[in-house]
Amino acid sequence: MSDGSPSKSKRELRAERRRGPAPALGRLEFLRWMWAQLTSMRTALLLLLLLAVASLPGSFVPQRGVDARAVEAFRGRHPDLSPWLDRLGVFSVYSSPWFSAIYLLLMVSLVGCIIPRSRIYLRALRARPPKAPRRFERLPASGTFETSADVDTVLAAARRVVRRSRVDVVTEDGEGGSRGELRAERGYLRELGNLVFHISVVVVLVGVAVGSLIGYRGAVIVTEGNRFSNVLTQYDEFTSGTWFDPDSLPPFSLELDDLVAEFDIGDGPQRGAPRLFEANGTFRDGLDGDEEDYSIRVNHPLSIGSTDIFLVGQGYSPVIRVTDPEGNVVFDEAVPFLPEDATYTSGGVVKVPDIQPEQLGMQGFFLPTAASTGEGEASISIFPAAANPYIALQAWTGDLGLDEGTPQSVYVLDTTDMTQVLNENGDPFRIELQPGQSSTLPDGTVVEFTRLQQFARFQISSSPLAGLPLGGVAVGLGGLVLSLFVRPRRTWVRATSDGSRTVVEVAALDRVPRDDLPDDLTAFIDRLRDEIEPQETP
Amino acid sequence: MTLAEYAEFSNYAVASGTLVLALAFLAHLAELLFVRQEAVVPATASVGGASQGSVAVADEDDDEVEPRSAVLSRVGIALTIVATGLLVAGVVTRALASTRVPWGNMYEFGLTGVSIALVVYLVLVRITAIQWIGPLVTGFGLAILGLAWSAYVPAGPLVPALHSYWLVIHVAAVMIAGALFLVGASASLLYLLKERAENKGHVGPILSRVPTIATMDRLAYRTHAVGFVLWTFGALIAGPIWAHYAWGRYWGWDPKEVWAFITWVVYAGYLHARATAGWKGRGAAIIALAGFATFLFSYYGVNIFVPGLHSYAK
Numbered sequence: 023m024s025d026g027s028p029s030k031s032k033r034e035l036r037a038e039r040r041r042g043p044a045p046a047l048g049r050l051e052f053l054r055w056m057w058a059q060l061t062s063m064r065t066a067l068l069l070l071l072l073l074a075v076a077s078l079p080g081s082f083v084p085q086r087g088v089d090a091r092a093v094e095a096f097r098g099r100h101p102d103l104s105p106w107l108d109r110l111g112v113f114s115v116y117s118s119p120w121f122s123a124i125y126l127l128l129m130v131s132l133v134g135c136i137i138p139r140s141r142i143y144l145r146a147l148r149a150r151p152p153k154a155p156r157r158f159e160r161l162p163a164s165g166t167f168e169t170s171a172d173v174d175t176v177l178a179a180a181r182r183v184v185r186r187s188r189v190d191v192v193t194e195d196g197e198g199g200s201r202g203e204l205r206a207e208r209g210y211l212r213e214l215g216n217l218v219f220h221i222s223v224v225v226v227l228v229g230v231a232v233g234s235l236i237g238y239r240g241a242v243i244v245t246e247g248n249r250f251s252n253v254l255t256q257y258d259e260f261t262s263g264t265w266f267d268p269d270s271l272p273p274f275s276l277e278l279d280d281l282v283a284e285f286d287i288g289d290g291p292q293r294g295a296p297r298l299f300e301a302n303g304t305f306r307d308g309l310d311g312d313e314e315d316y317s318i319r320v321n322h323p324l325s326i327g328s329t330d331i332f333l334v335g336q337g338y339s340p341v342i343r344v345t346d347p348e349g350n351v352v353f354d355e356a357v358p359f360l361p362e363d364a365t366y367t368s369g370g371v372v373k374v375p376d377i378q379p380e381q382l383g384m385q386g387f388f389l390p391t392a393a394s395t396g397e398g399e400a401s402i403s404i405f406p407a408a409a410n411p412y413i414a415l416q417a418w419t420g421d422l423g424l425d426e427g428t429p430q431s432v433y434v435l436d437t438t439d440m441t442q443v444l445n446e447n448g449d450p451f452r453i454e455l456q457p458g459q460s461s462t463l464p465d466g467t468v469v470e471f472t473r474l475q476q477f478a479r480f481q482i483s484s485s486p487l488a489g490l491p492l493g494g495v496a497v498g499l500g501g502l503v504l505s506l507f508v509r510p511r512r513t514w515v516r517a518t519s520d521g522s523r524t525v526v527e528v529a530a531l532d533r534v535p536r537d538d539l540p541d542d543l544t545a546f547i548d549r550l551r552d553e554i555e556p557q558e559t560p
Numbered sequence: 561m562t563l564a565e566y567a568e569f570s571n572y573a574v575a576s577g578t579l580v581l582a583l584a585f586l587a588h589l590a591e592l593l594f595v596r597q598e599a600v601v602p603a604t605a606s607v608g609g610a611s612q613g614s615v616a617v618a619d620e621d622d623d624e625v626e627p628r629s630a631v632l633s634r635v636g637i638a639l640t641i642v643a644t645g646l647l648v649a650g651v652v653t654r655a656l657a658s659t660r661v662p663w664g665n666m667y668e669f670g671l672t673g674v675s676i677a678l679v680v681y682l683v684l685v686r687i688t689a690i691q692w693i694g695p696l697v698t699g700f701g702l703a704i705l706g707l708a709w710s711a712y713v714p715a716g717p718l719v720p721a722l723h724s725y726w727l728v729i730h731v732a733a734v735m736i737a738g739a740l741f742l743v744g745a746s747a748s749l750l751y752l753l754k755e756r757a758e759n760k761g762h763v764g765p766i767l768s769r770v771p772t773i774a775t776m777d778r779l780a781y782r783t784h785a786v787g788f789v790l791w792t793f794g795a796l797i798a799g800p801i802w803a804h805y806a807w808g809r810y811w812g813w814d815p816k817e818v819w820a821f822i823t824w825v826v827y828a829g830y831l832h833a834r835a836t837a838g839w840k841g842r843g844a845a846i847i848a849l850a851g852f853a854t855f856l857f858s859y860y861g862v863n864i865f866v867p868g869l870h871s872y873a874k
């Protein structure tokens with residue numbers, strides 16, 4: 023549609039109007055003018071490039087929706103800049119008002135462009151190929167030859183040669199002989215493809231937006247031997263669309279029996295690279311369905327109804343038992359430590375609220391394969407599998423702050439109302455344990471690392487309309503191929519007979535100019551001559 | 561051969577392929593130098609006498625002794641063919657050594673990508689004689705091979721997140737798209753240079769060997785059109801499907817995804833610009849170059865500068 027399209031002349035009119043002195047516009051005219059501006063291709067182009075620019079900051083500044091912890095870390099590192107970035111919405115670019123504004127304007131522009139073009143296209147579908155221009159030499163490719171065949175034979179042959187085109191044949195008998203004209207047009211699929219493509223862009227944009235409004239996504243850490251039930255309170259992280267009702271979470275539950283993690287044990291630089299992660303256990307669909315076995319691997323989620331459960335991470339949960347000085351066990355749980363690097367050096371927090379008289383909190387790290395780096399130096403982890411598990415903690419006593427009603431992360435220890443437990447030299451008391459070992463705090467509390475378990479981090483999500491954008495892009499791709507590679511072409515054949523000889527003139531015009539048109543036309547004329555006089559071919 | 565022998569063979573093949581490509585690049589550079597010199601000689605000769613006769617004599621000379629630049633051009637192409645053969649052999653043996661597709665980390669991605677780009681370029685040389693972009697393509701290829709070497713890892717199996725046939729499809733489509741974008745960007749760059757020279761009224765000897773700006777515009781358009789289709793498929797269909805299985809969401813504005821999207825938008829902008837009065841030609845060519853810059857950043861920059869989920873980044 024780049025040449026000779028009605029929209030182009032409209033565009034020119036618009037441009038002319040813009041160039042003149044601005045007339046005083048009525049409100050309706052102004053709106054119409056705005057609409058024309060918005061739906062012009064130039065505006066679409068600018069909006070498109072603007073959208074690219076607008077999505078830039080989100081790739082450099084961490085995003086809340088992607089990694090909330092990274093956002094907090096970033097804020098810690100840039101205390102002066104962050105309030106400004108926050109005000110501008112840079113921590114959640116893709117849901118910020120300005121991003122949405124560009125997105126919406128682009129949608130409107132697209133729709134405003136599609137509707138009139140579809141109307142034009144529908145009209146063009148019914149239209150007949152246009153009349154031949156008077157002078158063929160003016161067209162980008164033309165040729166002529168003479169033959170003894172009559173006009174009807176020539177035109178019938180031409181009709182066979184143009185093959186799959188829309189064709190009209192007009193003939194008239196004059197005084198000195200007869201004349202006839204064949205008009206052929208092909209390539210209507212190009213514009214159709216273009217429309218399909220642009221419509222599917224709208225479908226994808228709408229599909230993604232609606233999908234995120236009615237979907238949900240959450241993450242949960244489950245230690246071996248534990249069960250997860252799909253209710254809001256069990257999630258560690260949960261986000262859902264505005265239209266999603268968290269009470270309508272589908273009821274299912276799953277138990278993790280065994281987590282398999284294998285790492286490269288070769289000596290090369292790939293040593294320690296992950297090779298296999300697999301979570302095995304049983305699940306139950308609904309409240310009283312049957313127990314069924316599952317096995318989830320990376321790239322192989324478990325689907326329960328419309329919900330998918332993905333294995334997105336794994337790590338270690340040392341089982342910690344705390345016994346108070348009177349000998350009562352006040353804590354005995356597997357505590358997930360979150361991996362911080364490729365060797366699974368993991369950080370974690372143990373909160374013991376049920377100990378008297380003061381609550382106890384411990385914070386430290388876990389190393390799956392500890393190795394000492396020298397006298398007095400901290401140990402490091404040298405391999406991600408648990409060959410030499412080791413845990414190092416420091417302890418605080420006081421008020422954990424759990425009762426104040428403000429939600430608190432289980433992975434953060436708030437020590438504002440606590441005092442650190444010190445040893446007899448006044449240095450922080452260090453608890454260093456391997457499985458089976460225990461350590462006694464100065465007040466007689468015993469902390470024991472009984473055994474090591476593993477945890478799986480599952481992402482649980484429902485993307486109910488995922489098929490819509492996916493189907494949209496797939497159909498759009500088909501449209502794109504048509505719109506880029508179909509060549510619309512008009513061909514005219516005019517035959518003029520003086521009774522004995524017939525002069526045949528041929529011309530072609532591409533709606534999208536191409537350089538091989540003259541060659542194509544020569545080939546066309548050869549085929550036409552063969553078709554008219556087959557016996558003459560050698 | 562054993563897996564280790566395949567791996568070793570692959571390294572030798574890639575190393576020698578890189579060297580030969582460097583020679584091809586040098587040959588093309590030398591070719592450009594000779595083009596300049598040769599341009600000076602006939603110019604001075606024609607000052608003396610511009611009669612028909614003297615021109616004819618000069619022509620006869622040309623028939624006997626092929627200009628050095630033409631020889632060097634053919635040497636450059638021949639070396640490029642050898643380099644491509646070596647690199648392809650390196651890619652194939654790398655795949656045999658690790659018993660999987662050869663695009664599981666940055667090294668392999670760069671290596672396979674350059675091999676595909678060179679094959680596409682050589683096929684186009686065959687079809688439409690575009691050896692005039694030789695210096696650009698071999699230069700870029702060398703740069704990307706250098707980046708790949710800097711991320712070298714020995715052949716080995718994949719990390720679990722990459723165990724997916726969608727990865728195969730996704731990366732293959734994206735790499736071929738990248739190869740086409742490279743050819744398209746080279747044509748657009750030369751287009752801009754030559755157009756500027758024409759506007760100034762002085763087209764130097766090197767640029768006058770390059771075909772007309774209309775030809776380059778057309779080449780750029782075709783390679784970008786095919787590349788855009790493949791990019792749409794690879795980055796916007798296969799990528800999200802893989803992401804769905806690997807991470808539980810098909811699109812999450814991960815930095816790599818953001819940049820794939822930006823690249824797509826900029827190239828869509830290019831296709832639009834070519835169909836918009838006032839943006840045709842120059843404007844479109846500039847957008848095409850911007851598109852290639854965003855492509856390079858989404859391929860390499862993101863992995864270096866921005867942490868993200870794409871786990872072969874490290």
Ligand code: HEM
Nearest residue numbers: 023024061062063066128131132135223505828831832835
């Ligand atoms: C995400 C947004 C968009 C994308 C990815 C996109 C993509 C494309 C592509 C690939 C073409 C084919 C170019 C060609 O035929 O050479 C095209 C053509 C076109 N687009 Fe868009 N487009 C978008 C938005 C829009 C919008 C908002 C408008 C309308 C205001 C628009 C109007 C047009 C027009 C008029 C053409 C025809 C150009 C021609 O036939 O040569 N596009 N678009």
